[in-house]
Amino acid sequence: MTPHNEALPGDYAETVLVPGDPLRAQWIADIFLERARCVNRVRGALGFTGFYRGKRVSVHGTGMGRPSFTIYVHELVRFYGVRNVIRTGSCGALTLDLPLRETFVAESAVMDTDLIAGGPAGHPDKQLFDLALDQARREALPVHTGHMVSSDVFYHPTSETRFDLPRARSITAVDMETANLFTLSSSLGFRALSICTIVDSLLTGEEAPLSERHELFRGTAQLALAVAAAL
Numbered sequence: 001m002t003p004h005n006e007a008l009p010g011d012y013a014e015t016v017l018v019p020g021d022p023l024r025a026q027w028i029a030d031i032f033l034e035r036a037r038c039v040n041r042v043r044g045a046l047g048f049t050g051f052y053r054g055k056r057v058s059v060h061g062t063g064m065g066r067p068s069f070t071i072y073v074h075e076l077v078r079f080y081g082v083r084n085v086i087r088t089g090s091c092g093a094l095t096l097d098l099p100l101r102e103t104f105v106a107e108s109a110v111m112d113t114d115l116i117a118g119g120p121a122g123h124p125d126k127q128l129f130d131l132a133l134d135q136a137r138r139e140a141l142p143v144h145t146g147h148m149v150s151s152d153v154f155y156h157p158t159s160e161t162r163f164d165l166p167r168a169r170s171i172t173a174v175d176m177e178t179a180n181l182f183t184l185s186s187s188l189g190f191r192a193l194s195i196c197t198i199v200d201s202l203l204t205g206e207e208a209p210l211s212e213r214h215e216l217f218r219g220t221a222q223l224a225l226a227v228a229a230a231l
């Protein structure tokens with residue numbers, strides 16, 4: 001148990017999918033996992049463990065943004081022995097080449113503070129990234145790959161971090177956690193991958209309606225689970 005998680009040692013599988021929305025975690029467990037069991041309810045950060053294609057897999061909601069994400073991932077890795085963390089998130093498109101509702105696999109991600117300072121980007125685990133592309137082909141799930149920025153703000157006050165700096169580094173998608181995930185994977189020693197559904201376009205202002213809130217993640221969740229099952 002931790003201050004934020006009532007699960008017992010052994011309650012989480014080696015591989016955990018981490019959506020931001022705890023209700024997305026519940027939806028993934030309900031739709032895709034067999035024999036799913038809720039292992040955490042503290043603060044509504046729902047965590048579930050079940051089986052997908054015979055493989056034990058967990059899914060756990062992390063909330064939005066860096067501080068919340070860091071607490072949950074730190075505890076999953078340090079206190080529950082989790083070895084593979086797959087963000088199963090949503091992101092915004094910074095290019096017209098990324099259509100809404102499709103799946104994006106991050107090949108790198110930089111924090112917005114490092115974008116401003118010219119700092120380095122982090123990367124997913126190479127084996128997990130290659131496995132994701134391989135599984136996408138096998139499952140006939142269309143995916144896009146590209147560079148991401150992870151921002152501490154959702155409502156950007158100026159166009160500098162929203163458009164100008166990302167464009168200068170060929171960044172095509174934005175979320176709030178992937179860069180943090182990649183940094184944590186180096187410091188805590190686990191394998192990381194980030195797969196996101198494109199839910200809005202910062203260029204056109206188009207956004208998927210809330211009525212599609214969970215169904216939007218079918219392809220992204222299927223791909224994340226296929227990777228988990230293949231490990």
Ligand SMILES: O=P(O)(O)O[C@H]1O[C@H](CO)[C@@H](O)[C@H]1O
Pocket residue numbers: 019020021063064065088089090091154175176177
């Ligand atoms: O849908 P999730 O996985 O939470 O991801 C995105 O959605 C939230 C903002 O709406 C941020 O957490 C961002 O990273």
Ligand SMILES: O=c1cc[nH]c(=O)[nH]1
Pocket residue numbers: 090091092093154174175176199200202
């Ligand atoms: O973090 C996010 C996610 C989707 N769309 C955005 O603009 N930001």
